Amino acid sequence: MPALRSLTPPEARVLATLMEKARTVPDSYPLTLNSLLSGCNQKTSRLPIMNLDETAAQEALSGLRQLSLVVESSGGRATRYEHNFQRGVGVPEQSAILLALLMLRGPQTAGELRLNAERWYRFADISSVEAFLDELAERSEEKGGPLVLQLPRAPGAREQRWAHLLCGPVDTTALADAAGAAGDADGSQAELRRRVAALEAELQSLQGVVQALCDQLGVKATDLPGST
CATH class of the missing domain: 1.10.10.10 (Winged helix-like DNA-binding domain superfamily/Winged helix DNA-binding domain)
Structure with missing residues (x-):
C-alpha cells in the first residue's frame, strides 16, 4: 500500500x-x-x-x-x-x-x-x-x-x-521543550500547593496554641485585641 x-x-x-x-x-x-x-x-x-x-x-x-x-x-x-x-x-x-x-x-x-x-x-x-x-x-x-x-x-x-x-x-525538539515547560509549570504549581498546605498546617497549630492559652487564662479568643 x-x-x-x-x-x-x-x-x-x-x-x-x-x-x-x-x-x-x-x-x-x-x-x-x-x-x-x-x-x-x-x-x-x-x-x-x-x-x-x-x-x-x-x-x-x-x-x-x-x-x-x-x-x-x-x-x-x-x-x-x-x-x-x-x-x-x-x-x-x-x-x-x-x-x-x-x-x-x-x-x-x-x-x-x-x-x-x-x-x-x-x-x-x-x-x-x-x-x-x-x-x-x-x-x-x-x-x-x-x-x-x-x-x-x-x-x-x-x-x-x-x-x-x-x-x-x-519536531521532536519543539515537543520536548513544550513538555519540559509544561512539566516545569506543573512542578511550580505542586510546590505552591505544598507551601500553602504547610502554611495552613502551621496556622492551625498556632490557633491550637492560642486556644490553649486562652483556656488557661479564662478568656475567649474573640476577646483578644485584634480579634474579630
Whole structure:
C-alpha cells in the first residue's frame, strides 16, 4: 500500500472527529456538517483547540474524500459524512483508535492512551497498547511506512510519549521543550500547593496554641485585641 500524503491539521481533526463520534455517539453517526464542526471545535479532549468554519471543514472533507478516507452519503435532508480510515490506511481497529486519539489530543504516553480509549475500546493492559504502537512505529515501507514515533523522554517525565506521523514528520525538539515547560509549570504549581498546605498546617497549630492559652487564662479568643 503506497504511503498517504501528509494530512493538514484540519484534515486530521475532521478525520479523527469522525472516528471518535462513530464510537461514542453511534446513534448520531454518520455526522452532518454542523455536528462535525461542533466535534472538531470542542474545547475539551482536543489539542490544539481549533475553531474551524464551514469552508475549512468542507476543504478538509474534500481532501479526505480524494484520499478515500471519508465517504459522503446524501440520505435524508442533510449530507452526512463517515470515515473509511481502517480500510484506507490498512490498519486494525485498535491501531486506528490509537491514531485517532493522537490526532485529537496530541502526544500521549501508552498509559494515557489506554485511559483515553476507554469509551472507544477497552485495552487489556498497557502492554497491549505498547504492542500496537510498536507495530505502527515499525510499519514497513511496503505498507506505507511508520505512522507513529516515540518521542525522547521529557525532563522529569517517567514515561515517553508517542506522536502520530499522519501530518508528516514531527519536531521532536519543539515537543520536548513544550513538555519540559509544561512539566516545569506543573512542578511550580505542586510546590505552591505544598507551601500553602504547610502554611495552613502551621496556622492551625498556632490557633491550637492560642486556644490553649486562652483556656488557661479564662478568656475567649474573640476577646483578644485584634480579634474579630
